[in-house]
Amino acid sequence: MSEEEAADEEYDAVATADDDVESVVNAVSDRIEPDAAERARLRDVATRLATRAENTARERCPDADVLQVGSTARDTWISGDRDIDIFVRFPPTVDREDLERYGLEVGHETLPEGHEEYAEHPYVKGTVDGFDIDVVPCFRLESATEIRSAVDRTPFHTQYLEQRLDDDLAADVRLTKQFLKGIGAYGSDLRTRGFSGYLTELLVCEYGGFQPLLEAAADWQPPVELDPEEHARATFDDPLVVIDPTDPERNVAAVCSAENVARFQHYARRFLDAPQVDLFDPDEPTPLTDVELRNHIERRGTTPVAIRFDAPDLVDDQLYPQLEKSLDGITTGLDDRGFDVFRATAVADETAAVLVELAVSERPAIERHDGPPVHVRNHADGFYEAYADEPEAYGPFIEDGRYVTERPREFTTARAFLESDRLFDVGLGAHVETALEDEYTVLLGEEITTLLEEFAEPLSLYFDPRP
Amino acid sequence: MSEEEAADEEYDAVATADDDVESVVNAVSDRIEPDAAERARLRDVATRLATRAENTARERCPDADVLQVGSTARDTWISGDRDIDIFVRFPPTVDREDLERYGLEVGHETLPEGHEEYAEHPYVKGTVDGFDIDVVPCFRLESATEIRSAVDRTPFHTQYLEQRLDDDLAADVRLTKQFLKGIGAYGSDLRTRGFSGYLTELLVCEYGGFQPLLEAAADWQPPVELDPEEHARATFDDPLVVIDPTDPERNVAAVCSAENVARFQHYARRFLDAPQVDLFDPDEPTPLTDVELRNHIERRGTTPVAIRFDAPDLVDDQLYPQLEKSLDGITTGLDDRGFDVFRATAVADETAAVLVELAVSERPAIERHDGPPVHVRNHADGFYEAYADEPEAYGPFIEDGRYVTERPREFTTARAFLESDRLFDVGLGAHVETALEDEYTVLLGEEITTLLEEFAEPLSLYFDPRP
Structure with a gap:
């Protein structure tokens, strides 16, 4: 039996038992936390590419720098995640056109096998040593409220969270992400409309961990409104509102549907009632026959x-x-x-x-067609005359003071x-x-x-x- | 050809032509106005029976008198009508029990072949020389507001209308009644829910004749509120409100349905647009095969x-x-x-x-059953547990933040x-x-x-x- 098979077997044994929170959390944490080797592999690739990107960028703009962002930068990634985001920051004095051009040039030099994709502006995506790398240009701004496009905000998120996430909270973020994946509520893409990584991180920080978050969520009364920096400058009509600590006018949970908020509440209660490892595993549906x-x-x-x-x-x-x-x-x-x-x-x-x-x-061959009240003389006369001699229609007759006909239904x-x-x-x-x-x-x-x-x-x- | 057949033929000729109001009104009036012989026959019977009733009543209560009421008393009856109403009035000092007993005794002596019927209190009904006679006891009161039962009000109605209906208005009342019969809106019985005789008489008085009434009705904007004596002491939620001139708290048109008000408006417009004798003839439906x-x-x-x-x-x-x-x-x-x-x-x-x-x-074999919002924890947990292991039900799943199941439909x-x-x-x-x-x-x-x-x-x- 290989080490991997042994781990799987142990895991399966856990999945079928009723357990206390701690042992379930430990079992899941062991599985999802990247080990030293995996971290080193990722760090090697990330550092190498970031250096290459920074050098290339400075050739074009001496004031440019590079920032690693996202979960791999914040150590909230889950074992097996392969996304590395490298943000190339240019000063705001650079034209938007130049920024886009520089960004693509840096991207292609950093990822020679990469291809261009397009979000709010174009960027280069590629694969290196099995990791999926995005090289994204953005402006380096003083404050997130000055942003010119959504990507400019990302560095502020990373800075904010780096100050708050210690190792324990980072571990709980991983756990929460895996839980959300297990219940199908993870991801802010417009198919899922669930919880984004950043939102998950903010919630774990705000409530102080995985279990306190679940305990709070179990009793949420939407709309739930959180404002970590107490600086909201707008109101939102969403079931979950988390004001972006870096932008008082933005709800980080805007995309999260009522269904996914309710789903999170439902599974939070199920987990707290009866902790189960299998809640952390997405159900893979058996193909219907x-x-x-x-x-x-x-x-x-x-x-x-x-x-x-x-x-x-x-x-x-x-x-x-x-x-x-x-x-x-x-x-x-x-x-x-x-x-x-x-x-x-x-x-x-x-x-x-x-x-x-x-x-x-x-449906029947005819449909009821309510006309105007008889006392509204102009409309009533028009309606009556339109249908009185219509051989296909029944009526007009009067019900509750209105003309009614029954006429052939279109479909x-x-x-x-x-x-x-x-x-x-x-x-x-x-x-x-x-x-x-x-x-x-x-x-x-x-x-x-x-x-x-x-x-x-x-x-x-x-x-x-x-x- | 008999005189009657000739009249029918002439009438049929009129019915098929488009005519002016006057000639249609004349043709209908000729037909519905009782002739001298018919009036004399009715008067003979009515006088004979009223005298007999009054004599019998005075034997029991010297202060009693007799009043002829209804359309035959007010000359608003239509040729062929055969209803004679004889009201025997007793002073209010008489006990209600005595009044009922006297009333039945007088009724039976007046109509030896009669039988008892029961409205608010019992009375005798019989047939004499082809006329339908009601002998009804009531109290003789100073004012209609003192009435003890609905029949006590009738003499006041007759008194009120006798003062206002001249021969022309009486003729227009007949015409209006026949029009309402023709369109199926005549009668305050609870099957028809149409216009009563008294209501018709009040409307003709109020608007000054058949044609002015139709012209007004064609433009009515229900609720239509009329108060001939300007003494209303109540409000009503009916499409047509005519405050009883003898009782400020009563809507004479209370029973008249929105459908019949609208029907009257509809046919008033049709008549004014294209006067037709056949509007005065009830449609006798051909039996469906x-x-x-x-x-x-x-x-x-x-x-x-x-x-x-x-x-x-x-x-x-x-x-x-x-x-x-x-x-x-x-x-x-x-x-x-x-x-x-x-x-x-x-x-x-x-x-x-x-x-x-x-x-x-x-319907399908299953029905959708919406549960509580997931955030209402007690109800939500109860609902979820009730259906989670129910093999006949689909779900529970979540839609718009609520639990939903699909369960077998009863029918x-x-x-x-x-x-x-x-x-x-x-x-x-x-x-x-x-x-x-x-x-x-x-x-x-x-x-x-x-x-x-x-x-x-x-x-x-x-x-x-x-x-």
Whole structure:
């Protein structure tokens, strides 16, 4: 048995037992804390690249310097993390255009195999010795309130936290991050809408550790408002508000959804009630099988319907908001036409699909159409005359003082609506709309089993929903 | 050709033409005004019976007198009306018990073939020479505000109107009554909830005639408030408020529904736009045939469902409010369970039926069950624990910060609900509830064609709804 296998076996033994907080925390900490060798490997690479970047930058601007930022700089990284962020700081006297040009030049010289990516401005990303390196240019400012783009803020975060995170707190940050990963609430990307690394670090500092944070979160009454520096200069309509210690106008938790705040509360309580190592392990869904999917459809008695199309070629932070918007638009369009939506989701890989489970997928041939109150004479007369001789309509008759007619309904099946041009009247993400204009398929009932080719894991989560 | 046939033919010719108001009014007036012979016949019977009643009453109470009331007393009756109301007034010093006893004795002596009926107190009703006679005892009071029961008020109404109705206004009252009959809005019984005779007379007096009333009604902005004596001492939440000139705390139009107010407005406009004699003729519905009913079901695409039971043995003024209440309860019960009600009605004859047209008659096997917000810890923990290990339920999962589960639905078909005991949890009229406890049948889809045995006319109106 190798050392690794032995560790796994010990870990599995822990995972199945009910334990006290301390032993669970110790077991998890042992696993996630980088060992000396791993730290040394990372430090070697980081130092080598930072030096190379600084030298290259100073050739262009003698006043430039380099700062390592992020969790690897703050020792809050988890064993196995491979992200090294190198920020190249230029004085604010440098033009933005020059900064971008210098930044790319420094990036390419530091990472000869790297490629350009684009956030608020372009930067170079590359891989060295198995680590993922970002070389990002920014301005060196006096205060975070002077920032010109979001990356300028990062050095201030690192400075702030370096002053506050001792080894114990850093260990608790690692633990909290792993817990958030385990429950699926880690990451401020727009697909997850969870807790960012910086937010996690601030929360651990604020509450004084992993366990005090969980104890507080278990009793949170959102909106929860924290302001470590007591300098807030704005109010926020978010369930969790943590005022950035380096910027009184910014909520660090702005992206964190109500769902993820509630999820954190839920698992904090479960952990404190019954500490379990497996809460720190993300559930990897078992791919849903064809038979299981058919059983769910039968057992639920709903009518699933999906729109499938080629996924727009976008980064996740652009794609998922568009999918969410399209999901909202399509479900609203269905609901508005009487096709009651039961639950819905959007999934994406090579293709993308909006999957809607309907409680009602067919409607009568006619719909009720309420007219104006009879006493509003102009409108009432117009309505009456419009429908009095309409052979397809029943009425007009009077109910509760209003004219009412019953007229043919535009769509009697959800499929007819989804296959019609009216689908494009609902709010769709711009790139989703373009993709649909190109081509899409409507799948109804057991036809959705074809989605399993690509989406067996997300469908497994959909049909076995957990907190 | 007899004189009557000739008159009919002339009338038919008028009915099909577009006419000016005057010629239509003249044609209708000719038809509805009692001629000299009819008046004489009524006067003879009324005088004879009033004298007989007064003599009999004075034998018991020398201070009693007799008053003819109602439309036949005020000359606002329509040719063919056969109601004579004779009110026997006793001084208020008489005990209520004595008054009731005297009243019945006088009634039986006046109408030897009569039988007793019961309103607020008992009275005798009978038929003499083809006229329907009511002999009703009441108190003779100084003012209508002193009344002890509703019938005490009637003499004051007659006195008030006798002072105001000249021959022209009386003719316009007849016309207005016939118009209201033609459009189905005449009668303050609790089935019709329309305009009473007294209300019609007050409106004609207030506006100064048939045509001015219609012109005003066409522009009414409910709530419409009239107070002929400017003495209102109460406010009312009704679409039409006419303060009783003899009682400042009473709305004469209290029973008149918003639907009938709107109906009157609708037809007032139609008449003023295009005067037509046929507006004065009630539409007699053509009985709906089996084929027509099946065609409607197919054309509408709704799912009709009916509950049929033996009609409770009640007078209409008790039966119809109970049917309405039951209709409300049953439609609410269906809607609450997701069986969307499209339109509904209640009908009664020997049997009674609540007929509900459903837009949705089937639901999935599961229903969404929203739990408490996760942050409400006590409730949230209780909810989570109740469902976490429930094998029949999906979830709990979190949406918008709340726990949600999907659990088996109690009823997946409207029929299952209607055939279950839960039907008795909805608000039903007391006598309807008793009748249903005894026995009822649920009819679904084309099974409702069996209702045609008894309800071919009301179903015809239901499936050809008009203002």
